[in-house]
Amino acid sequence: MAVMTRWLDPDEQRTWRAFLAASRALMDTLDRELQRDAGMPHAYYEILVRLSEAPERRLRMSELADVTGSSRSRLSHAVTRLEAAGWVRREDCPTDRRGQIAWLTDDGFATLAAAAPGHVEGVRRHLFDALSPAQVDQLRRISEALTDHLNQP
Amino acid sequence: MAVMTRWLDPDEQRTWRAFLAASRALMDTLDRELQRDAGMPHAYYEILVRLSEAPERRLRMSELADVTGSSRSRLSHAVTRLEAAGWVRREDCPTDRRGQIAWLTDDGFATLAAAAPGHVEGVRRHLFDALSPAQVDQLRRISEALTDHLNQP
């Protein structure tokens, strides 16, 4: 069926391109900093963070995939790498024999602890220092609205 | 020198994680849609868009890299692929013998024209439909502030 395209008006166009440019530049910058200072991409850093916050530093692979917003495949590959680096280990899940549990090693925790200050400083410098408190609040609401909306129909 | 880390307070933490989750989910969704419907990733779509808007559909490689926010290397690889698809061609720059000019073929333009309605609809559905007009305005200001800030020191 022929549906009329709801094109973007000039304001929307400008907003969309500004958002694209800003989020790409921000993530690229943080990714490069993390790669340079800690030898890992941002996605891997996030995995270590989430594991470090979990009880006993352990999480089921599927939960870890959920909280990091990652596909199972991506996580599987990533954990393989992190295991090779000695930062994470896998073990069988006692209650579900299909399941695997990833846990953060002491070495992984130490690496994370070493990387965190520099990364947090980067987030502050590149994101929060550019925005007013009101804008920070707006950005949170906007982001939460987007996430809610994407997780619907 | 030992510099005190300016850690994120709970509100900032929440904002940062919400932004991460939202922008990743949005870009992943749009990327997947574009790959499915047009057979190309979003980065390639953007290259075609920028070329289509340029005078005579031509741009120097370095300008194209700038407007798409891409590294020269990335663009070079991308244009190689787009050339193989028959959507873009390269030619020598007449005024600078180091230079290359990328131009959009009729085939590339047609492909873009076919992909655009679906993609624009996706941007509207996943981004603008989730936000109030005020939030759209806020998002533009925030994004422009971020970009300005990242292009400074």
Added chain:
DNA sequence: GCGATTTGATTGAGCGTTCAACTACCTCGA
């Protein structure tokens, strides 16, 4: 209980990006 379906996780191939190295050309200053 038992087949059918769903869920949890992994694998390998192919693709896109990064990084560093490299070539070629341009520009500027002494």
Added chain:
DNA sequence: TCGAGGTAGTTGAACGCTCAATCAAATCGC
């Protein structure tokens, strides 16, 4: 005018991600 340093663009290897296929185990329906 010639050499140093900068700029334009490309290349190949390594890496991370996606997609589809796969396997095993759990759960559902009857």
